[in-house]
Amino acid sequence: MVQRASITFKDHFRETHLFQQRLLITAIITILLLLVLIARLVFLQVLSHDHFTTLSEKNRLDILPIAPIRGLIYDRNGVLLAQNLPSFTLQIVPEHSKDLKKTIEELKKLVVISDDEIKQFYRVLKEKRRFEGIPLRFRLNDIERAKIAVNQDRLPGVKIEAQLARDYPLGSLASHAIGYVGRINEQELQNLNVARYSATEYIGKVGVERSYEDILHGQVGTVLVERNSQGRVMRSETELDPEPGKDLYLTLDIKVQEVAEKSFGDDNGALVAIDPRNGEVIALVSIPTFDPHIFVHRVDTKTYKALSTSSDHPLLNRALQGQYPPGSTLKPFIGLAGLEANLINSDESLKCPGYYMLKNDDRKYRDWKKEGHGETNLTKALVESCDVYFYDLSLALKIDRMESYLARFGVGQPTGIDIRGEAPGLLPSKQWKQKTHRLPWFPGETLITGIGQGFTLTTPLQLANITAILGNGGQRYKPRIIHAIGEPGVEEITLQKPRHIGTVQKDNPENWNIIINAMKQVVHGLRGTARGINRNLEYKVAGKTGTAQVFGIKEDEEYDEEKIAKKLRDHALFISFAPADEPRIAVAVIVENGGSGGAVAAPIARKVMDAYLLKDN
Amino acid sequence: MPGFSKSEFTDTTRIHAGRRVLHRFHVDLPLLLGLIVLVAVGLMVLYSASEQDAGLVSKQLIRLGIAFTVMFAVAQISPDTLRYWSPWLFGIGLIMLIAVLLLGEVGKGAQRWLNLGFFTFQPSELMKLALPMLLAWYLSEAILPPKFKHVMVAVVMMLIPIYMVAKQPDLGTSLLLASSGIFVLFLAGLRWFYIIISTLMLIPTSLLLWFYGMHDYQRSRVLTFINPESDLRGSGYHINQSSIAIGSGGTYGKGWLNGTQSHLDFLPERKTDFIFPVFSEEFGLIGAIILLTIYAAIVARGLVIAAQAQDTFTRLLAGSITLTFFIYVFINIGMVSGLLPVVGIPLPLVSYGGTSMVTLLAGFGILMSIQTHRKLIAS
Numbered sequence: 003m004v005q006r007a008s009i010t011f012k013d014h015f016r017e018t019h020l021f022q023q024r025l026l027i028t029a030i031i032t033i034l035l036l037l038v039l040i041a042r043l044v045f046l047q048v049l050s051h052d053h054f055t056t057l058s059e060k061n062r063l064d065i066l067p068i069a070p071i072r073g074l075i076y077d078r079n080g081v082l083l084a085q086n087l088p089s090f091t092l093q094i095v096p097e098h099s100k101d102l103k104k105t106i107e108e109l110k111k112l113v114v115i116s117d118d119e120i121k122q123f124y125r126v127l128k129e130k131r132r133f134e135g136i137p138l139r140f141r142l143n144d145i146e147r148a149k150i151a152v153n154q155d156r157l158p159g160v161k162i163e164a165q166l167a168r169d170y171p172l173g174s175l176a177s178h179a180i181g182y183v184g185r186i187n188e189q190e191l192q193n194l195n196v197a198r199y200s201a202t203e204y205i206g207k208v209g210v211e212r213s214y215e216d217i218l219h220g221q222v223g224t225v226l227v228e229r230n231s232q233g234r235v236m237r238s239e240t241e242l243d244p245e246p247g248k249d250l251y252l253t254l255d256i257k258v259q260e261v262a263e264k265s266f267g268d269d270n271g272a273l274v275a276i277d278p279r280n281g282e283v284i285a286l287v288s289i290p291t292f293d294p295h296i297f298v299h300r301v302d303t304k305t306y307k308a309l310s311t312s313s314d315h316p317l318l319n320r321a322l323q324g325q326y327p328p329g330s331t332l333k334p335f336i337g338l339a340g341l342e343a344n345l346i347n348s349d350e351s352l353k354c355p356g357y358y359m360l361k362n363d364d365r366k367y368r369d370w371k372k373e374g375h376g377e378t379n380l381t382k383a384l385v386e387s388c389d390v391y392f393y394d395l396s397l398a399l400k401i402d403r404m405e406s407y408l409a410r411f412g413v414g415q416p417t418g419i420d421i422r423g424e425a426p427g428l429l430p431s432k433q434w435k436q437k438t439h440r441l442p443w444f445p446g447e448t449l450i451t452g453i454g455q456g457f458t459l460t461t462p463l464q465l466a467n468i469t470a471i472l473g474n475g476g477q478r479y480k481p482r483i484i485h486a487i488g489e490p491g492v493e494e495i496t497l498q499k500p501r502h503i504g505t506v507q508k509d510n511p512e513n514w515n516i517i518i519n520a521m522k523q524v525v526h527g528l529r530g531t532a533r534g535i536n537r538n539l540e541y542k543v544a545g546k547t548g549t550a551q552v553f554g555i556k557e558d559e560e561y562d563e564e565k566i567a568k569k570l571r572d573h574a575l576f577i578s579f580a581p582a583d584e585p586r587i588a589v590a591v592i593v594e595n596g597g598s599g600g601a602v603a604a605p606i607a608r609k610v611m612d613a614y615l616l617k618d619n
Numbered sequence: 620m621p622g623f624s625k626s627e628f629t630d631t632t633r634i635h636a637g638r639r640v641l642h643r644f645h646v647d648l649p650l651l652l653g654l655i656v657l658v659a660v661g662l663m664v665l666y667s668a669s670e671q672d673a674g675l676v677s678k679q680l681i682r683l684g685i686a687f688t689v690m691f692a693v694a695q696i697s698p699d700t701l702r703y704w705s706p707w708l709f710g711i712g713l714i715m716l717i718a719v720l721l722l723g724e725v726g727k728g729a730q731r732w733l734n735l736g737f738f739t740f741q742p743s744e745l746m747k748l749a750l751p752m753l754l755a756w757y758l759s760e761a762i763l764p765p766k767f768k769h770v771m772v773a774v775v776m777m778l779i780p781i782y783m784v785a786k787q788p789d790l791g792t793s794l795l796l797a798s799s800g801i802f803v804l805f806l807a808g809l810r811w812f813y814i815i816i817s818t819l820m821l822i823p824t825s826l827l828l829w830f831y832g833m834h835d836y837q838r839s840r841v842l843t844f845i846n847p848e849s850d851l852r853g854s855g856y857h858i859n860q861s862s863i864a865i866g867s868g869g870t871y872g873k874g875w876l877n878g879t880q881s882h883l884d885f886l887p888e889r890k891t892d893f894i895f896p897v898f899s900e901e902f903g904l905i906g907a908i909i910l911l912t913i914y915a916a917i918v919a920r921g922l923v924i925a926a927q928a929q930d931t932f933t934r935l936l937a938g939s940i941t942l943t944f945f946i947y948v949f950i951n952i953g954m955v956s957g958l959l960p961v962v963g964i965p966l967p968l969v970s971y972g973g974t975s976m977v978t979l980l981a982g983f984g985i986l987m988s989i990q991t992h993r994k995l996i997a998s
Contacts, residue, residue: 017763020808021934022926028805028942029922035949036915040908042956046866047904054866061863062879230885 070220073247099159181209281479329548332454396452545578547599693984764808872903
């Protein structure tokens, strides 16, 4: 367009034309810009939709685990042994508290709060968000809860949270068998299925609680939560209900257990009672017991240290882990080995002078009865517990045959009970000695092995188990502590089957009767070492007493119970089964430093058998 | 029309009669309809964005009532009166801007408000109308296309208020002021030579602005725009969350009140500048296109009014007001969808807030005035 600057009058037509031209251009640009916006929106909402949907979900949705409710534990008769009870925790939500310091001061006037707890509170406070409740005091009792509730209006931000915590209604009773749960520690965390335990705080630490952790725990559930930008949960929706753990019915009869535990008085020791017909453990006692609640709630280190360093070793489960020389309780088995090997018969006897000597050796192997038992056959040797008879027999059997026969019953092997941590005991052999001591086997060692001393070690459980096998005519069962498994809310329970693992070979059944008859006389005979318990006995008991030396007594040294500190006194042992002809219970008792098996251990076994066999009366 | 009996009216005459009544009250029906639909959509979105806060929505409704009243009032003023008052209005606006810089109130870190005792007022809003009016008045006095001298005077007239508003600091408003002025110049037929020259000048100017004329937060916004992922928790957060909201809306949206990004607080300023993501999360691409269509219809009507205007002043003014309105929409949606850096510009007539709404509707009042005060020319 040619410039015509000289024109001074307004050219309306030209101005209009110019304006409309420009307006058209802007209209086109407007449309183009609109198209740009739409293109951008198509890119965001159609092409990148999936990407942004993912981001959006990630922004707001979170899947949180819900802990399942732990299964309950009952005894065989349905008495509740472990349950879940609400435990109340005092919390403060910082967001709602105007003045944290003041609120804590106020709370201190109402309930006991230690400085440690306050320190812990401030430590946790730093890690949590303002709207989350920070725990200040655990395990409030009813009075404390009431006090706080009454003053709630003066305590902004203070709340009481209920959480399920494991509870053992019978306290320390059967604490070793049941075990306890505690907070999951780091080592456990490494071996856990992290997903399954993502919401769980507690895990079984020992006993049934640990061994049946898988069944008791249940399956984790999930809840889908929607969070806002600060992480506050705005809405939640259960996605998958947690599956509660299964209930366990133990084979224990808690009444028998209670009788057993009380019978020990102030003594330490262990007792295991087994049903010889199926291997069910009726009582599993380890004394001293402990309060399992200490472990459920945070143990303060002082209490734990006191428990773990006590010379009484209350945390040791003696029934499974205590390894003791079986002493004379092993004699019935050695005797049976001799009979089955045709080395002896019930009539043959020898003269016991109170000691035994080997050829080419002037060491005297003493009998517990200094003056000797005189003319002694097998039955007498068992009833009066003559050592010399068995020295002689073991020399004839030799270590190899003793070892192989005892192994048939399971001496020196874990019984395979369904509680973890069982000790194997020890059954010595030539190879074993060569391997561990790099020394040959000496004949003297054969002698003392024959009276249950020397290297041989058994756990009380093992002892009860071999007694049960002897009583039931050679049937070997794995002992078990689970009687049945129940589904929560379901009436029916699944009974567990006996775990039969073999039969001890019988060459002549009469041999077994000889031994059992002798064992009956131990209790019922006039000279039986356990005759003290036969008064008013309503059933026949077959038993055998024993003492296990805590330390060796030198030859010719006087053994004076009074002078030896109690710690160094012999362990008292007793094994028995009853009714003798058709046994329903086999018991092994060890009273640490109890002295005499007949006087100390046997009465405990009697009380347990009475409690079990006469319970209907 | 007392001479006719009622039965003699046909349907069309009745409509014409209605039109005539509207015309007498200087209301432009198509523009009014467009605005009402837009406002209705806006209130619906605001209800959702405010977590269904009826109180807040009614507050907005009252503001709208005031703004519409202002629009009808302005529509009664004839374009001649407007032209006469243009320089005076500009002068008043300028004085108020100076007053704001000297004794204005600080809100949200910027000094924009003038407390007039009974209410607070943003002089920059007045300037949004006063500047295009002044330029339209000034340029329409001379012959178009404007000569160099006139262009220079116009540019100076523009730069003074723009500079003062930018100083407050209010980058968004100064941008809108600049565009309203540029539109007047462009529509007045500014020669392409000047246009090309000034476009080329933009590069050194923006560099100068970057180093000497911008606040730190403004610089960080621009940086964020260039690379939003650089600071997702900080200044990149807005734009990232906003893209997530829009993108996750998809084609059909999550449904009214069902947006999750917005309701869960992820989206900041969702009632004001970032209301569009709330809308497009809930109504999807389809909804967004419908909303853009409503805006486009209003802009189209404004451009028609400009095209039909009878003199240069009204043409330039109508064109500038309409195009500035569009710029609002473009910058707002462009910034929340990550096309443009974040500058504080609301989505017109949808975002929550008062002052800009009154100015906008006063602008539409001017459009209605221009449309309805035309002298009938005999054909």
